[in-house]
Amino acid sequence: MSYTTMSNIKAEMRTNVMRSLYESESTRGVAKFEKFSDFENAIDSLDVQFDEVIYLKDAIDICNNSDFFSYHEEKYDFSSCNSYEDCAMLQARAIFEHVQMDALNEICAEITAEAKEFFDYVEENMYDEDHNVAQIHLTTSDPYGWAAHDFETESSINVHTNLENELYAVSFELYSYCFYAAIDKNDRVK
Structure with a gap:
């Protein structure tokens, strides 16, 4: 286990959260969300697996790491320990579980805030003639690949327009996954 720094734990947690979100909502390689509340519900119901402390060396690293000193405030019941190693x-297991739970909550809030900007952009700009808002998809890669986008918003949303300068697709990459929404040639949301 090499996740004994706060930044490594958060990086691993970002990957785990996005993978869990994608896998829990995915059908045929694409997760779909009708509205932001669907996304929030998916985030709230995620089942993210935590790493465990298995090796004594990792336990000692965690107990001695200054990133985790604030977690030493908790009182531990060492009465069941038979040795220094047990203690x-x-x-370390208690600290690591708390650290991962805090990282999970922080990362979920971060991902939700960034996704909200994309959902808001789609809701404001991506609707058909009947005012149906485009469905948002989550995939492992941008479906527009290396196709040039026309511009990028301040929130890093890639905006694609056709030759008549009409908006037809938007995409947004977040931690190696891609949110996108599109309107087809018949002005229908996809």
């Missing part, structure tokens, strides 16, 4: 493992 180090008990303390």
Whole structure:
């Protein structure tokens, strides 16, 4: 386990959250969301697997890492420990679980805030003649690949227009996954 710094834990948690979100909502390689509340519900119901402390070396690293000193405030019951090693493992496992839970909450809030900007942009700009808002998809790669987008918003949303300068698609990459929405040639949302 090499996740014994706060930044490594958060990076791993971002990957786990996005993978879990994609896998929990995916059908045939694409996750779909009708509206932002669907996305929020998916985030709230994620089942993210935490790593465990298995090796004594990792336990000692966690107990001695300054990133985690604020987690040492908790009182641990060492009465069941038979050795220093048992105590180090008990303390490290408790610290690591708390650190991962805090990272999960922080990352979910971060992902939700960034996705909200994309959902808002789609709701404001991507609708058909009947005012149906385009469905938002989540994939493992941008479906527009290396196709040039016409411009990028301040929120890093890639905007694609056709030759008549009409908006037809938007995409937004977030932690190696891609949100996108599109309107087809018949002015219908997809």
